Amino acid sequence: MTAIDHGIFSLDIVDNLAVMEFNPEGDRYPDDLVNEVYTRECRYLERLSRYSWAPQNIHLLKPFRQICFEWYGNTCEDWLPKDYKEQLEQIVSDLHKEQIYKPSFYPKYFYSDKNGQLHAYAFYSSSDYSEQPIHMDFYKPILNPRREELVNFLLGDSKTLDMGLLVERAFTDYIKWPEDALKEIYNKVYR
Secondary structure, three states, rough: EEEEEEOOEEEEEEEEEEEEOOOOOOOOOOOHHHHHHHHHHHHHHHHHOOOOOOOOEEEEEEOOEEEEOOOOOOOOOOHHHHOOOHHHHHHHHHHHHOOOOOOOOOOHHHOOOOOOOOOEEOOOOOHHHHHOOEEEEOOOHHHOOHHEEEEEEEEOOEEOOOOOHHHHHHHHHOOHHHHHHHHHHHHHOOO
């Protein structure tokens, strides 16, 4: 088994099975925050399951705060299909159509199956357009230091943030894919 710590969840890989486990050790993450982000992950995976880029064979083990899905032994940090930019654009377009902001668009949260189809996971920080603005005090514990710095800058004196602004900055300045793919995609889909 391989275990990858992503802070508020771990990704445990056993053969061709990935298990997202929302049971972090320590007291950095309050239980109500862990429950909320687990609920968000489940809600978005269920809602988006009809798309070809959603994880395959999802099983929600709610009493254990676990989510299982088929795994192919890679992330987009390791390998990208030739048409990854077109696939990423389709994912962003589909999320825009669904009116969902997904600020965690890091290559580590995408993987490819044996046919070269990208799949996205890690929707725990996602939100609907209609939920904006988001009260950020609740979410600050899940932010990495660089993202927290950006969020604090965008917040200014406010306690709430429109995630559309965070997604714009993440796609155009912060999260890096080869060939600045996210910046190009953001400009095509959102502008």
